Amino acid sequence: MNEITNNPIKCALALEALKDVIDPEIGLNVVDLGLIYQVDFDEENSKINTVFTLTTQFCPMGESITEAVKRALENAFPLMEVDLELTFDPAWNQEMISEAGINFLNQ
Amino acid sequence: MFSDNNNLVKNTSHKVVLPFYLYAAFAFLAATILLFLSTNALNQHYFNPKIMAITHIMALGWGTMMILGASHQLVPVIIEGKLFSNILAHFSFITAAIGIPLLAYGFYVFNMGWPAQWGAILINTAILSYLGNLTLSMIKRKKVNVHATFVLTAALWLFVTTLVGLLLVYNFSDPILPTDSLHYLSLHAHLGIIGWFLLLVIGVGSRLIPMFLISKYSNTKLLWLIFGLINAGLLTFIIFFLYVPQISFYLISFASILFGIGSFGYYCYHSFKQRIRKKVDEIMKISLLSVIMMFLPVILLFTIIVWLLINSINPQLVLVYGFVIFFGWITAIILGMTFKTLPFIVWNKVYHLQAGLGKTPNPKDMFSSKIFSLMSIAYLAGFILFLIGVYLANNLLLKLASFLLLLAALFYNWNVLKIFSHKSVKL
Secondary structure (H helix, E strand, O other), rough: OHHHHOOOOHHHHHHHHHHEEEEEEOOOOOOOOOOOOEEEEEEOEEEEEEOOOOOOOOOOHHHHHHHHHHHHHHOOOOEEEEEEEOOOOOOOHHHOOHHHHHHHHHO | OOOOOOOOOOOOHHHHHHHHHHHHHHHHHHHHHHHHHHHHHHHHHOHHHHHHHHHHHHHHHHHHHHHHHHHHHHHHHOOOOOOOOOHHHHHHHHHHHHHHHHHHHHHHOOOOHHHHHHHHHHHHHHHHHHHHHHHHHHHOOOOOOOHHHHHHHHHHHHHHHHHHHHHHHHHHHHHOHHHHOHHHHHHHHHHHHHHHHHHHHHHHHHHHHHHHHHHHOHHHHHHHHHHHHHHHHHHHHHHHHOOOOHHHHHHHHHHOOHHHHHHHHHHHHHHHHHHHOOOOOOOHHHHHHHHHHHHHHHHHHHHHHHHHHHHHOHHHHHHHHHHHHHHHHHHHHHHHHHHHHHHHHHHHHOOOOOOOOOOOHOOOHHHOOOHHHHHHHHHHHHHHHHHHHHHHHHHHHHHHHHHHHHHHHHHHHHHHHHHOOOOOOOO
16 A cells, blocks of 8 residues: 555545446456556645556546546545546556455456 | 546547447347248248348348447547547448348349349448548557457458449349359358458457456467458458359368468467456357357358369258358357447446446446346247258248247347436436
């Protein structure tokens, strides 16, 4: 958790909120899918800087997932501005799925 | 605020894609109704008005319209870029939607005058618009992508197929070709089956199957080899057909295409073996079954060629061959893939603005899995019974089989309409 944030407590809350965002194609939430790369809190400017990815750059659900990530964070932290950065470096791969995610997929 | 999301490619609008899906579902129902009402025609030569009408509804109204819809939706995924024009896509839909019933009606009443001719002209216009739209969408992409090459080449072969079809229609009333239209039927059919359906299914399937299975497997070199083998097989077939029409030569083309299909089977097998998601759902099972079903027409084609070498053509075998392709392989792909793509398109339309504001239904819950299972059972039972019915030339079995296929089409339409009529639900 510490590797992807400058505020582990708030980040835990953010990730909990982001667990409601499901990649509808896979049926798994974006956190366990490994799409969230960074969640930093800029208290001075009241900003959440989030770096995330998609399973593929041309994911048909890309727009929907992007908007859902933004809304979930705005909902969890209404007083903060959400700054999203979509990156494909590094590109997502199956190794990024968490153990809980793999267990879910095999249910 | 989004700081660097220019990488995100906009989806094709659902308004472009959904009419194709709905049209295809109705066409499938229409074809199964006609099949049920025309079982007597199945004991005659395959070149008869009713069988021609059903074949064209299946190939164009069902298979092609569905694939055109899905391919417009999947353009961003496959070619890694945005669809050039929604207007061209709408134009393509309207012209095809009018042209297909006109052509089918022309065949059904065997009026190869204005209904069939205008039908063929409109279908060619639709395909040319699709080809143009696809080409202009891809032209901006600098990187050569194997999946996109498959799709563009398939569209090109589709245009060649419909152009030959147009010539064949005119050739009925005003001889413009060296011989009668029946002579060119196998050329016209294989341009469509191999050039359009096979290339497109492999191009799109090689992208989607690993994606849906969440597989680590990737082998671009193998896909290029498959692309080369199938196109070489088709090109040599055209040359042999036009210039060296000897049956033994066709075996060379056949071997090349067979090797290509076998290699795709190998690709799918490794994607399946290296999948992260161990549990395969019912929809993927039907889709994977269609990969196995690819080999059935191959075996039948080999039997037809060998039969031709020994005897003359066996019309019943040709009928079974056509049935296995359109009601078997292509239908199995569509029955599975509809429920892997359509719910996501409608989900995106309905829940686009609600995503992230609480739980929403899963796309796979937007249709009835029970109806899906019933559809699969009716379809498989109908398919197998039909083959037995043709083999035994038993009209009662053919009636029962076509009734089961009609039932499968009704179940399919039920679920498609259920997805279409889905209203926003908060969980």
